[in-house]
Amino acid sequence: MSYLLEQLLNGLSLGCIYAFVALGYTMVYGIIKLINFAHGEFFMVGSFTGFFVLAFAGVERLPLPYPLSLVVSFSLALLASALASALLAVITERLAYRPLQHASRIAVLLTALGVSLLLQNLGIQVFSAEQKGYPELRQYVAFEDAPALQGQTFDGPAYVVFEVESALGDTRQEQAFIAQPGTPFDPQALQEHKHRRLHGAPIDGFYIERPIDVLWKKLLIIAALVIAFAALWLLVHRTQLGRAMRAVSYNPEAARLMGIASGRVISATFFIGAFLAGIGGLVWGMRYGKVEPFMGFLPGLKAFIAAVLGGIGSLPGAVVGGLILGVLEVLIPAYLPSEYTGYKDGVAFIVLILILLFKPSGLLGRWEGEKV
């Protein structure tokens, strides 16, 4: 594949993740005029949830045949990430933003900054500050099924997980590799591990990592955004809830007078926005391979910039802005001399300032002017 095409695809898949996050920003801003700085942290929590589901929940041990089991464990991780992020958003809205409904904009904005910092630092306490490698999807194979795989080669390593007891008497988990990627699998290698134990019981199988090809990952991300956006579009334009959301965003007072429970609509907006951010978090982790508590801040800020670029309050705008920003952020450093790659993170902010100066309504937004 040509260099340009490859970089373009990198930019588009990055842009899709920005778009996932930007959709939530733009929905929340559209409905309560709040730059929800904590949105990037919802994304982070989504990513961590996916990490824990894939690494520790044991979803790959569900009794399912091979390719299906990967799809199921991925779907479960996706659902868990999205729901964890969405629930956190609803709770945050309830505890931090709802009491400030009638406060000044500055107070609310500062609260959002505070919540963002709070979640980052809670993240450090709960998840620890160090960067963690994101797990690949993996397949679980029981020992009795092992001979059937003899002679096959896998894209990822195969390994057993077991506990070892240290001299001090505490136990920790370890992995032992039984087949490297690309070399034929030999069930004989399992013999020496079969007696090992995990959680007090003898282990009965091993794992094979099944990494998705990077090209496929990029294409899947783009496909996921298309599906999510279509669903969101239908939700906003074809359902009662969507109509209520548009009404509250258009005029909250009038919407309340028409009998719309605006509090519930705002909660729903946070839920949907963070649901998408959670998906973005999982996808980010699988694409870039790591998670840490600060991971949400910069992508969150950039997603906000994407939302401004596309026109804040506009759903297609968030997608367009995200895609443009992602492509610019990949292509500009790719074609500059290597000593400028450090400026990569500056691209988004320069885009932000340019768009605010020349077209503050964004590419697809309507500028309603400041309300006084």
Next chain:
Amino acid sequence: MLYYLLEHLTHMALLMVLALGLNLINGYTGMFSLGHHGFFAVGAYAAGALTLAVTPAAPSLGVGLGVFALSALGGVLAAAAFGVVVGVPCLRLRGDYLAIATLGFGEIVRIIIQNTEALGGARGLEVPYLLLTRGVDTQLPYVALYAALALLAVAATVWTLRAVLRSNHGRAMIAIREDEIAAELLGVNLMKYKLAAFILGAGFAGLAGALYTHFTTQIEPREFGLLKGIYILLYVVLGGMGSMSGTLLATALLYILDKMLLNLLPPEIQAWREVAFALMLVLVMILRPQGILGQKELYQTRLWRRLFKRASPAEAPAP
């Protein structure tokens, strides 16, 4: 012990200068800026680069003093000039958009510094000692000198801001905060006064930056991140936007709590300090969004009158 206190006093006083400058922008003129750490960085790095450029190999005290004054002036002017660069385009924006644009500028400053080899890149910049060398036996005079300089800077800032705020110019700024459209109808030149507040606030941040560079003699780009900006903002908001004594009080309280008292606690509890601070920011916003003093000055509060003043003639009951 005295040494330890003076060192903290210096840092605290520099933060006060920063917070007072931001209060002029945020609290008195009502423009929500999130990029104050950018001005601080520009001042610090301008002073540092200037010092490295002009200092001879072994400066005498006179030369050192000259370089110090020059670099401090350079820091202030560079930050003020950067205030113009940011202000002219950004001040057409309002509210959230202004906040996010200034935040963008603050980040751009840090990214540029981080990638400029002449400024030391990510490793940072080291400047020579100018006024006194910080040796083993000169620790105390060194910190005492800088504590005095920093307090002088606070006094100068307070004095300048008071003078500005009591003048017509200051009233114009406050009018902008209260109601931009009404102020414009009364003939206040919005752009002029907004820019003036921005430049003045940035200039004080530059002063703090220059002093910071000379005091620590080592600066790194990551000290000037967004977190610094949020902390400065926290001092302003907690003290009360539009109250100078509030800003001073909040800076002192938070600094002492954060940097001095918490250090006495066991490390397991200290690990939660950032969580506690973020939580405090949220709680203050929910429970007392106007800050400790609101827009009043300390001497205007009821408690102060009761403690330090006899009933004034106007309030005294008629005989």
